Amino acid sequence: MEASRTCPNCRALISRADRVCPYCEFQLEAPRAAGPVREWRRGDEPIAGLIPPQQFCTSLLLFVNVALFIASSLTEVGRNLVEAGASFGPAIFTGKQYWRLLTAGFFHGGVMHILMNSWGLFSLGAQVETLYGARKFVVFYFVSTVTGFFVSAKLLNGVSVGASAGLFGLLGVMLAVAVIDRSAVGGYLRAQYGQYVIFAIVTSFIPGIDWAAHLGGFAGGFACAYFAGHPAKWGPENGAFWNILAGVCLALTVGAFAMMLRYFALLR
Secondary structure, three states, rough: OEEEEOOOOOEEEEEOOOOOOOOOOEOOOOOOOOOOOEEOOOOOOOHHOOOOOHHHHHHHHHHHHHHHHHHHHHHHHHHHHHEEEEEEOHHHHHOOOHHHHHHHHHHHHHHHHHHHHHHHHHHHHHHHHHHHHHHHHHHHHHHHHHHHHHHHHHHOOOHHHHHHHHHHHHHHHHHHHHHHHOHHHHHHHHHHHHHHHHHHHHHHHOOOOOHHHHHHHHHHHHHHHHOOOOOOOOOOOHHHHHHHHHHHHHHHHHHHHHHHEEEEHHOO
């Protein structure tokens, strides 16, 4: 396989032959004969993936998830809030409590649940935000959460919470990048993330895991990224489009939590 390296500007994995980063369009210097540029080869990437750049939206989402988990674990009121915000088919479709499709993605059912999802978000979230930027990251995560819990509520009709619907959406985003990118880097991504997808889908069918939310989130993330195209496709002149979409997603998320709190207040 052709050797690859990381872009010094956005840290995306690129081909050694690239002179311009295909993701951020950063002008690259040719590797020098003396003092060779450090290259990532097969076997190095998992280590690099454990140390992603700290992106703002990813870090903020981690903080919100952990803060809500702590708040919901300490008091009886917090546990009731989880019940008010969890995905539950009859409440969503019969009771028309559609906010649950969003709020369910911010609550967790236990310490291991929040730890595993936080680790996945720390790794995958930073990668997607690095490639696509904050605006698209917000849209991808929002859509994946909604599609994940929509499928879960339709197929399983049970109570479900967790960030894994959005995480599987981010996994779908990375696989979409691998499908779109026909370069050597795309080939590496297809091999690497293809393995991740197979493993993730198989483990989703372990009893107690919401496989429907995972598959629904994955489909939502893949579709969004496939529509967005290659990470380098949208230039600054298209920024308004994603600004509007991201703003709508954030407004709907705030509105969903406002509706959840109103519902909780009526219950009390």
